[in-house]
Amino acid sequence: MNREDLIGELKNIVGDRFVLVEKEDVIVYEQDGSIFQVMPEIVVLPGDVEQVSAVVKLAKQAAVPIVPRGSGTGLAGGAVPAEGGIVLSLARLNRILKIDLENRIAIVEPGVINLDVTKAVAKDGFFYAPDPSSQAACSIGGNVANNSGGPHTLAYGVTTNHVLGVEAVLDDGVIVWLGGEVPDTPGYDLCGVFVGSEGTLGVVTKVAVKLMQTRESVRTLLAIFDEMDNATQTVVDITAAGIIPAALEMMDRTTIEAIERGAPVGFPRDAEAVLIVEIEGLTEHTDRSASLARAICQRNGAREVKLAADEAERQRLWKGRKGAFGAMGTLAPNYYVQDGVVPRSKLPEMMRRIAAISKQFNLRIANVFHAGDGNLHPNILFDMRAPGELDRVIEAGAATLRACIELGGSITGEHGVGLEKKAYIGLLFNEADLEAMARVRRVFDPDNRFNPAKLFPTPASCGEIRLQPAQIPAGLWI
Amino acid sequence: MELLRNKPGDTATTKVPALDLPELYQCVHCGLCLNQCPTYRALHLEPESPRGRIHLVKAAAEGRIELNDRFKEHIYLCLLCRACETACPSGVQYGRIAETAREQLGPPGSPFARAVLNFVFTRLLPYPRRLRFVFNLLRLYQRSGLQRIARSLLPGKLREMDSMLPTVPAKFYYPVTSILPAIGERRAKVAMLNGCVMPLLFGDVNEATVRVLRRNGCDVVLPKNQICCGALNIHNGESAAAKQMAAIVVNSAGCGAAMKEYGYLLRDDLAYRDKAARFSSLVKDTGEYLAGIGLVAGLRPVEMTVTYQDPCHLAHGQRVRAQPRTLLQSIPGLKLVEMDGADRCCGSAGIYNLTHADMSQHLLKEKMQAVTATHVDAVVAPNPGCMLQLRYGTQRFGPDVKIYHLMDLLDRACSETDLTPK
Numbered sequence: 001m002n003r004e005d006l007i008g009e010l011k012n013i014v015g016d017r018f019v020l021v022e023k024e025d026v027i028v029y030e031q032d033g034s035i036f037q038v039m040p041e042i043v044v045l046p047g048d049v050e051q052v053s054a055v056v057k058l059a060k061q062a063a064v065p066i067v068p069r070g071s072g073t074g075l076a077g078g079a080v081p082a083e084g085g086i087v088l089s090l091a092r093l094n095r096i097l098k099i100d101l102e103n104r105i106a107i108v109e110p111g112v113i114n115l116d117v118t119k120a121v122a123k124d125g126f127f128y129a130p131d132p133s134s135q136a137a138c139s140i141g142g143n144v145a146n147n148s149g150g151p152h153t154l155a156y157g158v159t160t161n162h163v164l165g166v167e168a169v170l171d172d173g174v175i176v177w178l179g180g181e182v183p184d185t186p187g188y189d190l191c192g193v194f195v196g197s198e199g200t201l202g203v204v205t206k207v208a209v210k211l212m213q214t215r216e217s218v219r220t221l222l223a224i225f226d227e228m229d230n231a232t233q234t235v236v237d238i239t240a241a242g243i244i245p246a247a248l249e250m251m252d253r254t255t256i257e258a259i260e261r262g263a264p265v266g267f268p269r270d271a272e273a274v275l276i277v278e279i280e281g282l283t284e285h286t287d288r289s290a291s292l293a294r295a296i297c298q299r300n301g302a303r304e305v306k307l308a309a310d311e312a313e314r315q316r317l318w319k320g321r322k323g324a325f326g327a328m329g330t331l332a333p334n335y336y337v338q339d340g341v342v343p344r345s346k347l348p349e350m351m352r353r354i355a356a357i358s359k360q361f362n363l364r365i366a367n368v369f370h371a372g373d374g375n376l377h378p379n380i381l382f383d384m385r386a387p388g389e390l391d392r393v394i395e396a397g398a399a400t401l402r403a404c405i406e407l408g409g410s411i412t413g414e415h416g417v418g419l420e421k422k423a424y425i426g427l428l429f430n431e432a433d434l435e436a437m438a439r440v441r442r443v444f445d446p447d448n449r450f451n452p453a454k455l456f457p458t459p460a461s462c463g464e465i466r467l468q469p470a471q472i473p474a475g476l477w478i
Numbered sequence: 479m480e481l482l483r484n485k486p487g488d489t490a491t492t493k494v495p496a497l498d499l500p501e502l503y504q505c506v507h508c509g510l511c512l513n514q515c516p517t518y519r520a521l522h523l524e525p526e527s528p529r530g531r532i533h534l535v536k537a538a539a540e541g542r543i544e545l546n547d548r549f550k551e552h553i554y555l556c557l558l559c560r561a562c563e564t565a566c567p568s569g570v571q572y573g574r575i576a577e578t579a580r581e582q583l584g585p586p587g588s589p590f591a592r593a594v595l596n597f598v599f600t601r602l603l604p605y606p607r608r609l610r611f612v613f614n615l616l617r618l619y620q621r622s623g624l625q626r627i628a629r630s631l632l633p634g635k636l637r638e639m640d641s642m643l644p645t646v647p648a649k650f651y652y653p654v655t656s657i658l659p660a661i662g663e664r665r666a667k668v669a670m671l672n673g674c675v676m677p678l679l680f681g682d683v684n685e686a687t688v689r690v691l692r693r694n695g696c697d698v699v700l701p702k703n704q705i706c707c708g709a710l711n712i713h714n715g716e717s718a719a720a721k722q723m724a725a726i727v728v729n730s731a732g733c734g735a736a737m738k739e740y741g742y743l744l745r746d747d748l749a750y751r752d753k754a755a756r757f758s759s760l761v762k763d764t765g766e767y768l769a770g771i772g773l774v775a776g777l778r779p780v781e782m783t784v785t786y787q788d789p790c791h792l793a794h795g796q797r798v799r800a801q802p803r804t805l806l807q808s809i810p811g812l813k814l815v816e817m818d819g820a821d822r823c824c825g826s827a828g829i830y831n832l833t834h835a836d837m838s839q840h841l842l843k844e845k846m847q848a849v850t851a852t853h854v855d856a857v858v859a860p861n862p863g864c865m866l867q868l869r870y871g872t873q874r875f876g877p878d879v880k881i882y883h884l885m886d887l888l889d890r891a892c893s894e895t896d897l898t899p900k
Contacts (some may be wrong), residue, residue: 091522323567326508333503
């Protein structure tokens with residue numbers, strides 16, 4: 001099959017309008033929220049699961065890589081087509097198919113925006129718990145692929161804790177349901193295998209998600225610190241005291257500056273760090289826990305602890321927090337965000353190490369992260385156009401991840417491995433671990449065509465898996 | 479890490495330095511704008527999203543893609559509603575990027591359409607007398623029965639366009655005196671933009687605006703010789719009289735947004751930039767201004783349920799959202815019901831409803847569905863473009879509701895106050 005035939009066939013499946021091949025169209029799909037760029041040859045936007053299946057079959061026949069894409073908000077290059085080929089955008093599969101409040105589930109298509117699930121059930125007193133910062137734009141399909149978290153992960157868990165089942169298109173175009181609408185389906189937890197697989201096993205076309213009941217009461221504290229050490233120690237003390245906040249977030253001075261420059265919400269620009277402590281539950285519980293948390297903040301030298309007076313003020317705090325990554329553009333043209341994890345008790349030490357790395361490589365680093373989880377997001381600020389700067393950035397990033405592992409943590413909390421961390425995954429897993437994972441992948445994706453060149457390290461360090469370029473008939477693809 | 483951007487030699491064509499705007503480097507392509515963009519929501523194609531268009535302009539600036547027709551289509555499918563600016567955590571001024579790209583590309587459409595537009599913009603809008611003449615003709619066409627005959631003869635597409643023509647009212651608004659004194663205690667002196675099309679199509683709104691301002695203690699100055707938006711031209715703005723103005727009030731969101739940007743537009747003009755910046759700092763939307771000084775006129779009840787449509791150039795362009803709502807809620811008996819997507823574009827967008835009729839109608843239909851769901855008696859939209867589009871929407875898609883300017887309802891609520899000068 002040559003290129004023209006393939007394009008013709010794709011157009012027959014999804015319609016002319018939804019097959020993009022012109023450079024002025026496909027170039028837009030060369031990036032996601034990360035710093036990686038590779039241009040796809042073709043972008044296809046199917047409108048239903050049958051079309052997805054037909055496209056997958058065709059891609060197999062043509063032996064072309066296929067890269068599923070949601071809203072393209074990922075931070076690890078997961079949706080960047082590393083080996084070219086077809087980007088399969090699921091943006092048009094954006095229907096909420098079923099809302100079943102009695103059983104507290106919803107069935108949605110992968111292109112549905114995360115926040116739209118909550119919006120659809122909010123009036124009935126329900127919400128969808130995983131809330132990545134990009135929740136106003138990111139898709140449920142992307143969340144499933146990356147097993148995304150969010151500030152409220154601390155109390156409610158990540159995506160995999162909220163997905164009961166998925167419908168997926170497998171490598172040969174077969175449409176299957178993994179898991180179901182009820183918890184505890186027997187057999188292998190293949191739904192669990194798909195969640196977090198970063199598009200390497202197949203294409204998810206429907207997702208059964210859990211809905212949670214909105215809590216009776218919520219208290220949101222903003223604690224302001226003049227010393228980073230005091231803020232990190234507060235995090236350790238709050239969790240040690242047995243308080244489980246719904247969210248416990250930290251932002252440092254540089255992050256506050258970015259937010260206040262971009263879309264200001266009123267964070268104090270002279271503070272070294274602020275914590276957002278949110279407690280949800282019954283009123284008696286939230287009042288008690290909030291006053292305990294306040295006391296711990298004050299004991300650790302917080303300059304001020306403010307309780308959000310109303311929902312509007314609470315929303316404003318979250319708007320600032322959730323816009324933090326996007327606001328980095330006010331400080332530098334590029335940012336490289338890390339996603340390391342350390343045990344909570346190591347937070348103070350880790351922040352000191354990040355400060356040292358910043359100094360060592362002479363790079364500004366803005367910290368905004370899920371402190372309660374020990375899930376760090378140091379954003380290394382830089383300018384891609386400055387010669388040599390990128391190399392320093394990558395070295396500094398690697399130094400950060402190494403520090404996380406040394407302190408007993410991990411290299412990714414919620415953003416996925418993608419392209420960004422595949423070079424570092426070998427730091428965390430040995431060859432046998434990786435080979436076991438590669439075998440799972442081969443079961444679902446024997447030709448290595450689903451989102452190739454992601455997740456696994458380069459072939460040399462990884463058993464038998466061979467990330468070969470797609471076998472495209474000679475002379476047909478440039 | 480071989481997959482990083484800016485690969486050397488990745489250029490297909492020549493660089494376009496004029497497009498290499500600093501705003502481009504403030505975008506970190508986080509994607510938070512996508513779901514707020516009307517064209518992306520309608521099509522789900524990223525080249526029709528703000529992030530996509532920014533990336534296209536950047537690629538063109540770097541010489542990676544050509545400024546061809548396809549590129550132009552993407553740039554012009556944008557409504558310039560600037561909802562993405564509200565969504566952007568980095569404060570990227572997308573409007574400036576899109577407008578610069580359009581300058582570089584030139585206007586869209588066939589040579590004939592471009593000639594017509596050029597005529598309207600350069601030969602008609604800046605000349606109030608010519609404009610008035612054209613609207614007199616239009617009124618004659620509509621009232622003489624000619625329009626009815628024409629509709630039966632015109633081919634489909636032209637008939638469709640004819641049906642979108644707003645009805646020209648019987649009365650234009652050009653007050654004979656240029657200073658209309660405050661009623662009751664004098665609190666401020668403001669200049670008001672009468673505008674180019676406003677006095678012809680919405681003379682009643684301008685009249686209402688003047689009454690509301692006067693009843694709330696404002697001397698209203700309507701400078702003579704106003705032309706389109708350049709209306710209170712900057713030089714006049716610097717005249718001795720204007721210096722005493724508390725504000726320059728504008729009841730058309732598009733004009734207000736443009737006038738607030740004079741400082742930016744003339745940033746390279748050494749002679750005018752400071753004056754322009756000072757002028758812009760005085761410009762206020764009428765609702766914004768009145769909410770700021772507070773209403774003092776007695777308000778009588780207006781029994782009505784309304785929803786509020788945020789004009790893009792007010793909500794996104796001027797960041798004025800709360801003030802008009804506060805004013806509406808201060809009217810006794812009036813109930814404000816929020817509709818879904820109140821700050822989403824209705825598809826009017828200047829002449830977009832003519833140049834991109836399909837997309838415009840799609841957005842209008844969605845808007846009217848949102849209005850229907852609120853079960854209101856009327857929609858309030860303080861901007862002439864939105865009002866025309868929504869009126870057309872009530873005819874084409876329903877529901878049968880009234881479309882008001884904020885000043886219409888405030889005028890109705892204030893009208894108990896005696897207007898006779900004291």
